[in-house]
Amino acid sequence: MRERYYLVREDILPEAVVKTLQVKQLLAAGSVRTVHEAVEQVGLSRSAFYKYKDGIHQLNQLERDRIVTVSFDLEHRSGILSQVLALVASFGGNVLTINQSIPLQGVANVVISVETSHLTEDLDDLLDKLRSVQGVKRVQIVGQG
Incomplete structure (x- = not known):
């Protein structure tokens, strides 16, 4: 619900x-x-x-607290992370942090924190679009605050 x-x-x-x-x-x-x-x-x-x-919550606090942490498994190819970040930005998301592991067996784990109070579309729509990016192997929300 x-x-x-x-x-x-x-x-x-x-x-x-x-x-x-x-x-x-x-x-x-x-x-x-x-x-x-x-x-x-x-x-x-x-x-x-x-x-x-x-x-x-105070209204202004509620807006600030809309931070989602998303974990990705990305193929180790040039430009995939850039595509992910551009897509997040195109939906109105503001990337606050990026953490990336060293690629193992051609796949790197990337975790980003995104401030979502100004998304132009639903978060689920953004996640679906991210999953459709070529080279994105997995997308999962790991935290929401």
Whole structure:
């Protein structure tokens, strides 16, 4: 099932959800050292924080957090990695990191981290296109954040 997101005004959210976001902000800013300190400061139970923490994000934070890590097995031929990177860029993806192993038996493993908040098409469509590039042997998402 695909996650669905809604844009909701803060004043109609339940108090526990708003306070959960406040706790996350305190932790991110380093104003407190522990979840216990943060929930005490905003007046929220730890159980409520853990219930909602993965489901509430500031809108600008949600965009920044759309990073996908993709692992590829590529044939060891000139230009294949370049084609992969160009395709990611053509979909609006921003490549943040590239790690490549030394080719063994004519195949190199490449892992890239891609910021996906500005993709012009669905991530699954991008992955399908990447799989169709000649010389790409395997494409797999290994992390999403």
